[in-house]
Amino acid sequence: MLNPEVAPGAFTELDRFVFESWGYLVIPDVLTTAEAEECYDASARLHAARDKEFGQLGRGYETEPSLERLIDHPAVLPKVRGLFGDRFVLQSSWNTMQPAHGGTGGWHQDGSGAYDFGRLGYPVPLIQLRASFLLTDQTRPGTGNMELIPGSHRSTVPLPADIRAARGDTPIGHVICAPIGSVLVFHNGVWHRTYRHDGDRDRYTAHYVYSPPWVRPADRLTNSADFLERTTPMRRALMGEFERPDAPYGAGYDPLPFD
Template sequence: MMQPIVKPGEFTALDQFIFDSWGYFVIPNVLNPDEVVECLAASQRLHEGKPKKVSYQVGNGYATEPSLERLIDHPAALPKVRGLYGSDNVILQSGWCTVQPAHSPHGGWHQDGSSAFDFKLLGHPIPLLQLRVSYILTDQSQPGMGNMEMIPGSHRSRYEMPLSARKGEEDCPIRHIVCAPAGSALVFHNAVWHRSHEHLLDYDRYIMHYIYSPPWARYSDRFENDKVFMEQTTPVRRAMLGEFEKPDSTYAGGYKTPLYEK
């Protein structure tokens, strides 16, 4: 099965070509087995006592779980984020931990965006405003494991997916089931049509999603940053969570670029 695989770390011209063509790529072996165990346990704690339904999500978990905090600026993925935006001026708009229960059906086809204002109204192609880095925390190396399903290149389509396909009345023959082991990261454009694949196995599926946006975007998983957490995290993570110097609230006077570690 063809997979858009890229190497971790440095953002390359081939990375750019793959992403521009498909709208997403996969970085394998981002987390080692111990890190997968830690992040999975953290995700399970976040969902403890919460509803178990397809792609139910809990936000802001990085503020209470150190293993998830470390993923904010992971060296395998952050260069890809900065490279795809062509700028260091990005923030973590939100972080969502999702669960898909054992023996559950697929989710619904959709594009990411804002219910307050549909991104497709901004122009064509739909601009990159939410770049998602999704860390796979349970094995998805074969279909039927709660994989992400994507429509390659759909971030550039002038046409919406037909309602009949979105409702499941007919299948979409160009769908791609992303197969990757735990510890891999899937990076994708907000305009790519996607959904969660069916999960046929006996354990719950977990993915930790980090959404990176321009610095003027409003947070979508929190109203404000936790002050205690911000005092103890790193300067880079504070900047990525939106705590940076600017001369005014409108950005009219300029913007001081956060000092990311190169």
């Protein structure tokens, strides 16, 4: 099956062309099977007190070291830097669970329910870049895959309302089939949905959403003081913990502490 696969690490000009054309990238082999299983177990602990239904929880990196390590993973962060430059933050982190034998989700674009990003301009600007770590094998359809519509971040019209209301199929939906440990990176403007899950094991995915530094965090009102004290300088900066410049995000705002 055709996938917009790119190599981990450095963001190349071909990566940029693929991303601008499709609105998303697939990076295979980011996590080993053992690393993905460790993150899966951490995800299960996060969701243990929830009802067994589709849902998401934020801030898992504060209590689970395996999930914290994904914040600035060297296979993924250069892609974010290539698209945003040297100044961006981790706007949110969501850990999602789709229960075994879960149905297909609804079509949507990422963004704010309070203000449609499409009102800011055409094409829909890149405000939220999502990196989704696949913690289960999804090499075939029906395993809790993500389904996206390639290039839809550049469409001048929305996905028809009747398709969205019925959670219907489209002739150009692309079900991402990728092995455990792969990462899907996609633009907030791409129309997407959770595909059905026919398997007997719950599906967990760890999502990390990066944004310009002026975007309000969605998974937290404030950062955990304990987490900030023990984490790395890069991760602390990605939490948006920086000295307030002379003007908001003006000349006094330092870039991220890249090596």
